Amino acid sequence: MLPLPAFEWVSPGSLDELVRALGESPGESLLLAGGTDLLPNMKHGLFAPRRVIGLRRVRELRGIAETPAGGLVIGGGAPLDRVATDPRVMARYPALARAAGLVASPQIRRMGTIGGNLCLETRCVYYNQTAFWRGALGGCLKKDGPTCFVVPQGRRCVAAMSADTPAPLIAYGASVELVSVRGTRTLPVAKLFAGDGVKNNVRAADEVLTKVELPPPAERLFSAYEKVRSRAAIDFPLLSIAAAAVLDAGGHVVELTVVVGALGALPRVVRGLEITRAAPLSREAIDLVAEAAHTQCNPLSSLGAEDWRKDIVAPVVRRALAGLAPSRIAG
Ligand SMILES: Cc1cc2nc3c(=O)[nH]c(=O)nc-3n(C[C@H](O)[C@H](O)[C@H](O)COP(=O)(O)OP(=O)(O)OC[C@H]3O[C@@H](n4cnc5c(N)ncnc54)[C@H](O)[C@@H]3O)c2cc1C
Missing domain, CATH: 3.30.390.50 (CO dehydrogenase flavoprotein, C-terminal domain)
Incomplete structure (x- = not known):
C-alpha cells in the first residue's frame, strides 16, 4: 500500500474562492478534480504539493449547457460519464461521447472529469512507476534525472499525452477557458498543448480550466x-x-x-x-x-x-x- 504524502486540504465552495485560493500559492498548490490521476501520481512520489485544492464543491464547473448558436459548453468539472451519456453530446458530438465513454472504467468515469482529462499528466513507462522503481534506474528527464531513457540523446521529454478526449475536441474545433486572479483567456484545445512531455500544456500554475466550448456542428x-x-x-x-x-x-x-x-x-x-x-x-x-x-x-x-x-x-x-x-x- 502506497501512502499519500501530507498536504493541506482546501475545498472552496465557489469559483471565486477557488481562483483566489489558487492565486495565493500557485507554485505550491495542485488542483484535484476527480483525483483519479493526481492521487496515484502523488502516491508514486511524482508530486508532493504543499496544498491540494478540491474542485468538487464548485458547482459552476459541473454543468453542461447549450450556447445560443447551438453549440455546447461543458464545465471543466463535468464528470466523464455525464459527458459520455449527455443526449446533446451524443447527438451533436458522437466522437467526444465515445471517447469519454471509453476512458478507464465506470467508477473512474464517474469521478474523473473532462478538465482533469485535458490537464492529464503525460505518461511514460519510465515515469509512471513508484519512487523505489525510478530510484533503481536513476531518475529520468521528466523527474529526478538528466537522462531520457526513451531517447537517450534527447533534450526533450517524450512522455505521451494519453488522454482520450483531446483528439475529438480538437477535431470539433473546441476551445477552453482558463481563469486566474489575473483574468480570463480562451484558446483552442489544439493550442492548450505543448511539445514537451515535462509540461505538455500551457496552463499557468494559477489557472483553472473552467469550461470547454464546442462550436455548433456544421450541417452534415x-x-x-x-x-x-x-x-x-x-x-x-x-x-x-x-x-x-x-x-x-x-x-x-x-x-x-x-x-x-x-x-x-x-x-x-x-x-x-x-x-x-x-x-x-x-x-x-x-x-x-x-x-x-x-x-x-x-x-x-x-x-x-x-x-x-x-x-x-x-x-x-x-x-x-x-x-x-x-x-x-x-x-
Ligand atoms: C486505472 C486507470 C485507468 C485510466 N484509463 C484512462 C483512459 O483510458 N483514458 C484516459 O484519458 N484517462 C485514463 N485514466 C486517467 C484519468 O482517470 C482520466 O484521465 C480522468 O479524466 C482524469 O480526471 P480527474 O478529474 O480524475 O483528474 P485529476 O486526477 O483530479 O487531475 C488530473 C490533473 O489535471 C489537473 N486538473 C484537474 N482539473 C483541472 C481543472 N479544471 N483545471 C486545471 N487543472 C485541472 C490536476 O491538477 C492534475 O494535474 C485512467 C486512470 C486510472 C487510474
Whole structure:
C-alpha cells in the first residue's frame, strides 16, 4: 500500500474562492478534480504539493449547457460519464461521447472529469512507476534525472499525452477557458498543448480550466473516434484517432480533420488533407489519408510497442473514416 504524502486540504465552495485560493500559492498548490490521476501520481512520489485544492464543491464547473448558436459548453468539472451519456453530446458530438465513454472504467468515469482529462499528466513507462522503481534506474528527464531513457540523446521529454478526449475536441474545433486572479483567456484545445512531455500544456500554475466550448456542428458533420489499448477494459490508449468530416449533399468532402493521440506529448493533426476536398470520401481517398497519417506519425517507446503502433496507424485511420457517424443537431 502506497501512502499519500501530507498536504493541506482546501475545498472552496465557489469559483471565486477557488481562483483566489489558487492565486495565493500557485507554485505550491495542485488542483484535484476527480483525483483519479493526481492521487496515484502523488502516491508514486511524482508530486508532493504543499496544498491540494478540491474542485468538487464548485458547482459552476459541473454543468453542461447549450450556447445560443447551438453549440455546447461543458464545465471543466463535468464528470466523464455525464459527458459520455449527455443526449446533446451524443447527438451533436458522437466522437467526444465515445471517447469519454471509453476512458478507464465506470467508477473512474464517474469521478474523473473532462478538465482533469485535458490537464492529464503525460505518461511514460519510465515515469509512471513508484519512487523505489525510478530510484533503481536513476531518475529520468521528466523527474529526478538528466537522462531520457526513451531517447537517450534527447533534450526533450517524450512522455505521451494519453488522454482520450483531446483528439475529438480538437477535431470539433473546441476551445477552453482558463481563469486566474489575473483574468480570463480562451484558446483552442489544439493550442492548450505543448511539445514537451515535462509540461505538455500551457496552463499557468494559477489557472483553472473552467469550461470547454464546442462550436455548433456544421450541417452534415460526420465524426468518429477509435481507440487502441492493450486490454479491452480500463486502459489508456496506445493510439487514438479522431476524425471529423463535413460532406456536402453529394457526399463530397468540404472539410476533413484527423487527429492522432497518444503518440507524443501533444495530439497530432494530420497535415495535407486538403487533397481530399471536393472529392467523394472513397476508398482511394481514405487510403491517401491513412498513408499521410502513417508517414507523419512516429510513436516512441515511451508507451512501448512503437513499431506495432506505427504499423496500425493506417488501418485504424481507415477504420475511423469508414465508421463516420452523423451529427444530428436535435437532441
Ligand atoms: C486505472 C486507470 C485507468 C485510466 N484509463 C484512462 C483512459 O483510458 N483514458 C484516459 O484519458 N484517462 C485514463 N485514466 C486517467 C484519468 O482517470 C482520466 O484521465 C480522468 O479524466 C482524469 O480526471 P480527474 O478529474 O480524475 O483528474 P485529476 O486526477 O483530479 O487531475 C488530473 C490533473 O489535471 C489537473 N486538473 C484537474 N482539473 C483541472 C481543472 N479544471 N483545471 C486545471 N487543472 C485541472 C490536476 O491538477 C492534475 O494535474 C485512467 C486512470 C486510472 C487510474
